[in-house]
Amino acid sequence: MKLFLTGASGLVGAAFAQAAERRGHHVIGTTHRYADPVPGLRTRLSVDLSDPAAVTALVLEHFPDAIVNCAAVSAPDECDRQPALAQALNVDLPAQLARLAHHLSARFVHISSEQVFPGTSAGAYAAGDPPEPINLYGRQKLASEQAVAAAAAEFAVTVRAPLLLGNSPGGGRSLHERLFADWAAGRTPRLFTDEFRQPCTADNLAEVLVELCERRDVRGVCHWAGTDLVSRLELAERVRAHFKLTPQQAPLAGTTRADQAEAARRRPARLELDLRPLAGRLRTQPEPLAAALESLHVPPAARAWYLG
Numbered sequence: 001m002k003l004f005l006t007g008a009s010g011l012v013g014a015a016f017a018q019a020a021e022r023r024g025h026h027v028i029g030t031t032h033r034y035a036d037p038v039p040g041l042r043t044r045l046s047v048d049l050s051d052p053a054a055v056t057a058l059v060l061e062h063f064p065d066a067i068v069n070c071a072a073v074s075a076p077d078e079c080d081r082q083p084a085l086a087q088a089l090n091v092d093l094p095a096q097l098a099r100l101a102h103h104l105s106a107r108f109v110h111i112s113s114e115q116v117f118p119g120t121s122a123g124a125y126a127a128g129d130p131p132e133p134i135n136l137y138g139r140q141k142l143a144s145e146q147a148v149a150a151a152a153a154e155f156a157v158t159v160r161a162p163l164l165l166g167n168s169p170g171g172g173r174s175l176h177e178r179l180f181a182d183w184a185a186g187r188t189p190r191l192f193t194d195e196f197r198q199p200c201t202a203d204n205l206a207e208v209l210v211e212l213c214e215r216r217d218v219r220g221v222c223h224w225a226g227t228d229l230v231s232r233l234e235l236a237e238r239v240r241a242h243f244k245l246t247p248q249q250a251p252l253a254g255t256t257r258a259d260q261a262e263a264a265r266r267r268p269a270r271l272e273l274d275l276r277p278l279a280g281r282l283r284t285q286p287e288p289l290a291a292a293l294e295s296l297h298v299p300p301a302a303r304a305w306y307l308g
């Protein structure tokens with residue numbers, strides 16, 4: 001299939017490009033500020049996706065069988081800092097891509113977030129549970145889900161993803177890479193002991209997205225995540241143990257939502273996702289945390305510190 005991938009230089013997009021290439025697909029991928037090579041792309045397009053005219057021109061020029069949207073302003077804090085840009089990337093872009101997919105009768109695969117939920121439930125959120133985002137990023141992701149469904153319900157699938165692990169193209173984007181940056185700089189990262197997430201790797205999610213390009217019978221909003229629910233501090237401790245670092249080499253400090261009340265108001269406390277019915281319908285299996293950790297590399301910028 002000919003796949004049009006936005007955000008090919010991001011954590012998920014880069015993983016998707018390689019997973020799709022392994023499955024024999026022809027991937028046309030967009031990048032913006034990232035300048036280094038992106039493996040897996042047959043064609044690379046440099047474009048500002050906040051320009052709707054440029055987006056339409058490129059999609060119509062390449063006439064893909066599927067459009068996969070991995071572009072976003074993906075950090076909640078960045079959405080708060082740049083709300084207009086975040087609206088353009090997180091809401092207007094997926095709405096436009098969905099309309100284009102409908103126009104071309106192309107498959108549309110979009111990514112939303114666990115953060116459409118408030119995080120107050122003691123159990124797992126099902127895909128049909130009412131969303132109730134508590135921050136701008138979550139509200140934008142919910143708006144994108146609704147816009148995609150309105151524009152291309154019969155062509156589109158939206159996957160709500162959890163906190164993602166992985167080796168990002170720039171080496172500084174994902175959780176373990178930020179921990180390494182802190183440790184290498186002599187800082188002690190502070191992590192919540194009472195904020196819970198169900199992480200998986202971008203590689204695992206990418207396998208799901210490739211399958212969903214090929215499986216047009218799966219539509220609507222569905223959930224994907226790993227198999228383990230862990231606190232942020234426990235996750236960081238598991239990263240440290242995986243790389244065989246000691247608490248002296250790689251210190252971590254715990255903090256609580258009560259101690260950080262202002263920040264905690266905009267952060268869902270507990271995000272557990274019920275993966276049915278998607279998990280039973282795909283070849284790709286939800287990933288245990290132990291397997292996810294195995295795939296992580298020491299980021300290039302911290303190698304000298306790690307080896308020294």
Ligand SMILES: NC(=O)c1ccc[n+]([C@@H]2O[C@H](COP(=O)([O-])OP(=O)(O)OC[C@H]3O[C@@H](n4cnc5c(N)ncnc54)[C@H](OP(=O)(O)O)[C@@H]3O)[C@@H](O)[C@H]2O)c1
Pocket residue numbers: 006007008009010011012013030031032033034035047048049050069070071072073074075089111112113114161162163164165168173
């Ligand atoms: N990371 C997570 O933990 C997580 C969790 C749940 C859901 N998600 C969702 O998963 C999807 C992928 O996230 P990610 O973590 O892979 O994001 P990411 O690493 O931040 O990558 C964002 C991508 O969007 C591109 N982009 C940003 N602004 C652009 C612009 N104006 N024009 C063109 N391209 C632009 C970036 O291009 P350049 O780098 O080349 O500028 C990059 O390729 C998003 O929908 C995100 O909301 C992520």
